[in-house]
Amino acid sequence: xxxxxxxxxxxxxxxxxxxxxxxxxxxxxxxxxxxxxxxxxxxxxxxxxxxxxxxxxxxxxxxxxxxxxxxxxxxxxxxxxxxxxxxxxxxxxxxxxxxxxxxxxxxxxxxxxxxxxxxxxxxxxxxxxxxxxxxxxxxxxxxxxxxxxxxxxxxxxxxxxxxxxxxxxxxxxxxxxxxxxxxxxxxxxxxxxxxxxxxxxxxxxxxxxxxxxxxxxxxxxxxxxxxxxxxxxxxxxxxxxxxxxxxxxxxxxxxxxxxxxxxxxxxxxxxxxxxxxxxxxxxxxxxxxxxxxxxxxxxxxxxxxxxxxxxxxxxxxxxxxxxxxxxxxxxxxxxxxxxxxxxxxxxxxxxxxxxxxxxxxxxxxxxxxxxxxxxxxxxxxxxxxxxxxxxxxxxxxxxxxxxxxxxxxxxxxxxxxxxxxxxxxxxxxxxxxxxxxxxxxxxxxxxxxxxxxxxxxxxxxxxxxxxxxxxxxxxxxxxxxxxxxxxxxxxxxxxxxxxxxxxxxxxxxxxxxxxxxxxxxxxxxxxxxxxxxxxxxxxxxxxxxxxxxxxxxxxxxxxxxxxxxxxxxxxxxxxxxxxxxxxxxxxxxxxxxxxxxxxxxxxxxxxxxxxxxxxxxxxxxxxxxxxxxxxxxxxxxxxxxxxxxxxxxxxxxxxxxxxxxxxxxxxxxxxxxxxxxxxxxxxxxxxxxxxxxxxxxxxxxxxxxxxxxxxxxxxxxxxxxxxxxxxxxxxxxxxxxxxx
Amino acid sequence: xxxxxxxxxxxxxxxxxxxxxxxxxxxxxxxxxxxxxxxxxxxxxxxxxxxxxxxxxxxxxxxxxxxxxxxxxxxxxxxxxxxxxxxxxxxxxxxxxxxxxxxxxxxxxxxxxxxxxxxxxxxxxxxxxxxxxxxxxxxxxxxxxxxxxxxxxxxxxxx
Numbered sequence: 001x002x003x004x005x006x007x008x009x010x011x012x013x014x015x016x017x018x019x020x021x022x023x024x025x026x027x028x029x030x031x032x033x034x035x036x037x038x039x040x041x042x043x044x045x046x047x048x049x050x051x052x053x054x055x056x057x058x059x060x061x062x063x064x065x066x067x068x069x070x071x072x073x074x075x076x077x078x079x080x081x082x083x084x085x086x087x088x089x090x091x092x093x094x095x096x097x098x099x100x101x102x103x104x105x106x107x108x109x110x111x112x113x114x115x116x117x118x119x120x121x122x123x124x125x126x127x128x129x130x131x132x133x134x135x136x137x138x139x140x141x142x143x144x145x146x147x148x149x150x151x152x153x154x155x156x157x158x159x160x161x162x163x164x165x166x167x168x169x170x171x172x173x174x175x176x177x178x179x180x181x182x183x184x185x186x187x188x189x190x191x192x193x194x195x196x197x198x199x200x201x202x203x204x205x206x207x208x209x210x211x212x213x214x215x216x217x218x219x220x221x222x223x224x225x226x227x228x229x230x231x232x233x234x235x236x237x238x239x240x241x242x243x244x245x246x247x248x249x250x251x252x253x254x255x256x257x258x259x260x261x262x263x264x265x266x267x268x269x270x271x272x273x274x275x276x277x278x279x280x281x282x283x284x285x286x287x288x289x290x291x292x293x294x295x296x297x298x299x300x301x302x303x304x305x306x307x308x309x310x311x312x313x314x315x316x317x318x319x320x321x322x323x324x325x326x327x328x329x330x331x332x333x334x335x336x337x338x339x340x341x342x343x344x345x346x347x348x349x350x351x352x353x354x355x356x357x358x359x360x361x362x363x364x365x366x367x368x369x370x371x372x373x374x375x376x377x378x379x380x381x382x383x384x385x386x387x388x389x390x391x392x393x394x395x396x397x398x399x400x401x402x403x404x405x406x407x408x409x410x411x412x413x414x415x416x417x418x419x420x421x422x423x424x425x426x427x428x429x430x431x432x433x434x435x436x437x438x439x440x441x442x443x444x445x446x447x448x449x450x451x452x453x454x455x456x457x458x459x460x461x462x463x464x465x466x467x468x469x470x471x472x473x474x475x476x477x478x479x480x481x482x483x484x485x486x487x488x489x490x491x492x493x494x495x496x497x498x499x500x501x502x503x504x505x506x507x508x509x510x511x512x513x514x515x516x517x518x519x520x521x522x523x524x525x526x527x528x529x530x531x532x533x534x535x536x537x538x539x540x541x542x543x544x545x546x547x548x549x550x551x552x553x554x555x556x557x558x559x560x561x562x563x564x565x566x567x568x569x570x571x572x573x574x575x576x577x578x579x580x581x582x583x584x585x586x587x588x589x590x591x592x593x594x595x596x597x598x599x600x601x602x603x604x605x606x607x608x609x610x611x612x613x614x615x616x617x618x619x620x621x622x623x624x625x626x627x628x629x630x631x632x633x634x635x636x637x638x639x640x641x642x643x644x645x646x647x648x649x650x651x652x653x654x655x656x657x658x659x660x661x662x663x664x665x666x667x668x669x670x671x672x673x674x675x676x677x678x679x680x681x682x683x684x685x686x687x688x689x690x691x692x693x694x695x696x697x698x699x700x701x702x703x704x705x706x707x708x709x710x711x712x713x714x715x716x717x718x719x720x721x722x723x724x725x726x727x728x729x730x731x732x733x734x735x736x737x738x739x740x
Numbered sequence: 741x742x743x744x745x746x747x748x749x750x751x752x753x754x755x756x757x758x759x760x761x762x763x764x765x766x767x768x769x770x771x772x773x774x775x776x777x778x779x780x781x782x783x784x785x786x787x788x789x790x791x792x793x794x795x796x797x798x799x800x801x802x803x804x805x806x807x808x809x810x811x812x813x814x815x816x817x818x819x820x821x822x823x824x825x826x827x828x829x830x831x832x833x834x835x836x837x838x839x840x841x842x843x844x845x846x847x848x849x850x851x852x853x854x855x856x857x858x859x860x861x862x863x864x865x866x867x868x869x870x871x872x873x874x875x876x877x878x879x880x881x882x883x884x885x886x887x888x889x890x891x892x893x894x895x896x897x898x899x
Contacts, residue, residue, distance in 0.1 A: 070836030070873045199832060206837030207825040207844060209772020209812035216771040224766075269754060269762035342776050342784055342838045342872045391774070391838030392872045423777045639832055643878070647835055650874030673781040673870060682863035684876040 040175030048132035058168035069393030086153035115700025130183035214361030234286025299437035308521030315515035320451025324443035343391020395531030433532030451515030460522035505540030541707025595720025604700025648705030656710035746814030756802025783869035835873035
């Protein structure tokens, strides 16, 4: 089926209806059935609803309105659909949805984030598949003149006794069947694929070189662009000298843009080579003078306890601290971080007649529409988006700045343009994980924890996001800006915006600490900050679990035993913790020279706990083994859940040990993987994952494995060395221990 | 300039100092080899030149004229995956998949030199290839599986 015929048909189908949820019944619109029948007669295709079509070959076409960023969403969605409709997994073909208002299933956005994809789709996507199945069964039953209840769908066929018709043979007839109002979903006992499939549908294309990422896009008449961004974020070029560059073979234009300089050539290698011949002077940029060392000192020196927004106030923490016989605490700190997706940011855009067409590796087609519409001064609805595979996401690809830049270049040269950022641009323009400084105080009396007070200061994603998005979307009407900003922020939060990201993971902590006060204050700079794998939890997990470990030391208790005491009894938390103690052999002391630490965190509705075993060799922390237990509800594909735990642990370990983005006089100091290191294979620990069996609906998987790793390492390091590190990255904190 | 890629000859119009990566992607039209860092730091662009792993992002075209260049696409013969690729599929190695061509190209050379590598030898050979998704534990395991597959059925060699 061509995308065009599909879009045309779906457009008509939705004309009178407009399903805002994953609709099982795309046929709600008047005239939809007539259209469906016409389409089936012409093409043989049963377009059951927005998501599911059955082709005359018997294959099932599944529209996925999420980005495949490696988390396995295409396999997960295909598995749910194949199981429910009754076909083998390899009969499902995935098509990525373009931008489509009817497919805005996440807070009025099309966006992949907040570990929501499986949670969000678990019921509605299976309803969509079940609806198609019931239409196919109804068609067969009518042909055989038997009750539908005697027919069943198995392996791409409808069967009744010895009679058997393939799905492909039934599509035209099925298009004439009414759309079921409430199709029956399979029970867990009937699942044949969900919870059982142990492979990925995208593996082959990702090992034979055929997988098409954004950077691989090629469209007719396309030219290529190389971007030079200024030394300071937001710097505008003042003068551009490019005569020699323009004279180079293949070079079509050198353009001064508000965000940098674009060199356009037939081929990227020509544009890249010409960059050596371009001389630019820059204005001072948006963050001139920003210095993260000074910023850190100022945040540490600021005692804002009791100021700012109070997120939680149980009992009287001040009295508990005053009455304590032991108080503990300190300031936990975390730096800015880049996503460093291995595929640099890129986008291909064609512009003509007030419309734009975009091909991009994006986590949000809606935000692509907003950014591109804004850049060109056109309507969002006039931006068509094609979503490609993404070479990593981690939150970075929710922001469509590169699409806006490509659109501006395309409008200028009046040809389709593919803009590919260098690694250096990718790292210095990253919409970073914010910097945090969190003061914690704990009170103990008679060896018991009696209270805690926490004050979190961070660059606010919510406030900066609104300001930065607002500036980035200045030409869009105010309500549209509010819509996209609020929706993007809401996806990652559970209550009002405020400074939700500063305190998520603390405000909803399951620990019962008695008297407890939590407050936060935002810091704002013009350095853009946004979503980075697990967002606020990437810091608050470190804070809470380091703090709990400190409490255990002060209370002279085993860290496992104290957690067990402070967590609600018979909870998801204690079940995971008990399983972890067993898996890691917690009751048996670790070997000589090995430090062992524990941490847990609840985020994205999933509980995850980890034990780390490490040693220190020549001032380097060497993590040997990580035990991980996770309760993520029903695991659709257990091996992908395991892979996400492994991946989040390694991603989190890279950050915990070595990564930081620092600025000196406004200039980001890290520009490539030599200065922003990723963990390498020889540094990678053995990782043992246990997924707790569960009948609960699926919860988040892509992010919850990350928050526990940094504190588990810091706690293990304390167990080994008696040195408490409260600052990330740990290798810097270790090197500078005693200095602060 | 003549490049011999996966057994086929291509005349490419690039100057001698153009990185091989971009000649492969833009002139030969093979996009399986990926751009990651441009500084030989990540290994996503790894190809074979006369049987040795090379970082194509810093390898000038002029240095590899008439040499045998193999890319990820060249490991596939008549739609049949190379045993190393096959092992990668069996063990569900890829997540986003972007670095995997480079990982596989590095592993193929390792297994040629050391048909039964130890974990330490795998770490030594593979540690220069970055993966942002964190597929390292699987890669380590899968190189062993690939060694088994290769021992059972060695692939034909592309000239």
